[in-house]
Amino acid sequence: MKSTKLALSLFILFLLGAFLVGCSNESENTSTEGEGEGEEYSAENPLTLSFYSEDGAEKSFDDPVAQAITEKTGIKLDMQYPVGGNEETVPLMIASGDYPDLIFAKGDISKLIEAGGVIKLDDLIEEKGDNLKAMYGDQLDCLRNTIDDPSIYTVGTYGVEGAYWSTSGSFQIQLDVLRELGYPEIKTLEDFEAALTEYYEKYPEIDGQKTLPLSLLGSDWRWLITVGDPAAAVAGIPGDGQWAINDDTGEATYKFLLPELKEYFKWLNGMNDKGLLDSESFTHTYDTYISKLSSGRVLSIADQDWNIGDADKALVADGKEWRTYAPLPVTLGEEYVSQGLKDYGFAGGWGIAISSTSEHQEEAFEFLDWMASEEAQILTNWGIEGENYDIVDGERVMKEEDRERMNNDPDYSKETGVGYYVYPFPQWGNGAVDSNGQPITPNSEEDIINNFNTAEKEVLEEYQMENWIDWFPPTEELGVSNHGQAFNYSIQSGSELEIIQQKADDLTEQRITQAILGDPxxxxxxxESMIEELEAMNIEKANEEMTQKTKDVMELWGTN
Structure with missing residues (x-):
């Protein structure tokens, strides 16, 4: 009886599938037809595509730029974000087989590929991806998955072209520290510590609160960017996540094995012992950390600009421009070269995929392809003509109010949509120009310099510089990476490399934190105990696997 019921069920499913395929063939899945037969997608009758993004905060697709996108494409997005933590959402999707139409899964894309949860885009790109092909050009191979499966599953996330007019992720110090100390030259950790010590001794309190010479955020995933990444940066190691990679040979080493990183964390241990490190650096929440920075009492940080943007804007809005920060090319010693302006090229890897269960795969693809068009790039980067920018002498000029809000209002992008839909969608990138030779983004170096606050401009003038990057070794001298960035690689789920690295990451975060806070x-x-534990979990095998992975990437890209 059970087998009879099963056979009947399968037959019904077969008929239903054949019916749906027939409907699909009749409609041709074009983005011009509506959900009702004979109708067209439009702002009044849009097709809603569900879109899961591993990054971002809860938001609806109803701001002015979103509305303009819908008017031009007939597509509306149902924005979905992680529930219960980033690590749980994609596995839950896979377990349930319930996928949104569009998925930005970051490093979990490999799990979706292995589960058959997303489709290959090669044929769609060839048949109807004119905008994507024009945007990626000879960088299209960088989108390919692996040397064993050289298919394209994702598009987007990073700009194809890069212009290095600013840096992020370096040590940063308050402008008032530089002013108070007579604008010293700060190149090494020794210089950095000396400046913090001198200022802290003069001003143990700021606005009635205890001064914090250095604060980190090591209580959540940001341990990686405020604790782990700066350790490699001061040693002149390019940003490859948890790896140090020889760009000529592809040889990879789990970076916490290196003596240079030990030297940095030993320095940090000394900073803690001297009372120069915020005692809550490994326990406070993100909100508390931002609140401390916004108060103006934190003299220095080691963080990404995108992580502290709200604090920076709050300081400016509160009239505390001298409490904002200047980036520094700090290294362990003058023999090391800061990689702050390193050009990693277009690294592909992460991006937006289309689910295998979506009933609107072609429409979803056409939407992504439109997002790569010049029209879309101008809209998402600049906003709406007449509302966010004007055409002056044939060139786009951001309205003063928008420019002011863009720099000082943390809610500007979310409320207006200007800049909000650049990442993680396909993007031309800073430095790209449109068909009229105009910058595709409002982030030109001239704009960056013009947007510096008055305190920044005064400090730059004292150092006889126009831009903070003048402190750093220039991009041209650092060369272009042959392998991209290792943290962006698609690592097979359940592989030895994934398992060992996850164990190693968990161990190093715990042991290094303990070592920093311990007795010098x-x-x-x-x-040494940590190194022994890493060796016991066969970290050398992970080194070998990542080395082979890097070599495969270089072969896939033709850069070996």
Whole structure:
């Protein structure tokens, strides 16, 4: 009886599938037809595509730029974000087989590929991806998955062209520290510590609160960017996540094995012992951390600009421009070269995929292809002509009010949509120009310089510089990466590399935190114990696997 019911069920499913395929063939799945037969997608009758993004905060697709996107494409997005933590959402999708139409899964894309949850885009790109082909050009191979499966599953996330007019992720110091100390030259950790110490001794309190010479955020995933990444940066190691990679040979080493990183964390341990490190650096929440920065009492940080943007805007809005920060090319010693302006090229990897269960795969693709068009790039970067920018002497000029809000209002992008839909969608990138030779983004170097606050301009003038990047080794001298950035690689789910690295990451975060907060006399022993634990979990095997992975990427891209 059970087998009879099963056979009947399968037959019904077969008929239903054949019916749906027939409907699909009749409609041709074009983005011009509506959900009702004979109707067209429009702002009044849009097709709603569900879109899951691993990044971002809850938001509806109803701001002015979103409305303009719908008017031009007939597409509306149902924005969905992680519930219960980033690590749980994609596995839950896979377990349920319930996928949104569009998925930005970041590093979890490999899990979706292996589960058959997303489709290959190669044929669609060839048949109807004119905008994507024009945007990626000879960088299209960088979108390919692996050397064993050289298919394209995702598009977007990073700009194809890059212009290095600013840096992010370096040590940063308050402008008032530089002013108070007579604009010293700060190149090494020793210089950096000396400046913080001198200022802290003069001003143990700021606005009635205890001064914090250095604050980090090591209580959540941001441990990676405020604790782990700066350790490699001061050693002149390019940003490859948890790896140090020889760009000529592809040889990869789990970076926490390197003696240079031990030297940095030993310095950090000393900073903690001297009372120069915020004692809550590994326990406070993100909101508390931002609140501390916004108060103006944190003298220095080691963080990404995108992570502290709200604090920076709050300081300016509160009239505390001298409490904002200047980036520094700090290294362990003058023999090391800061990689702050390193050009990693277009690295592909992460991006937006189309689910295998979507009933609107072609429409979803056509939408992504339109997002790569010049029209879309201008709209998403600049906003709406007459509302956010004007045409002056044939050139786009951001309205003063929008420019002011863009720099000082943390809610500007979310409320207006200007800049909000650039990432993680396909983007031309800073430095790209449109068909009229105009910048495709409002982030030209001239604009960056003009947007510096008055305190920044005064400090730059004292150092005889126009831009903070003048402090850093120029991009041209650092060369272009042959392998992109290792943190962006698609690592097979359940592979030895994934398992060992996850164990190693969990271990190093715990042990390094303990070592930083421990007795300086016990630091060496704590570090050696950690190295022994890494070796016991066969970290050398992970090194070998990542080395092969890097070599495969270079072969796939033709850069080996």
């Amino acid at each position: 006399a016990e630091f060496d022993a704590a570090w």
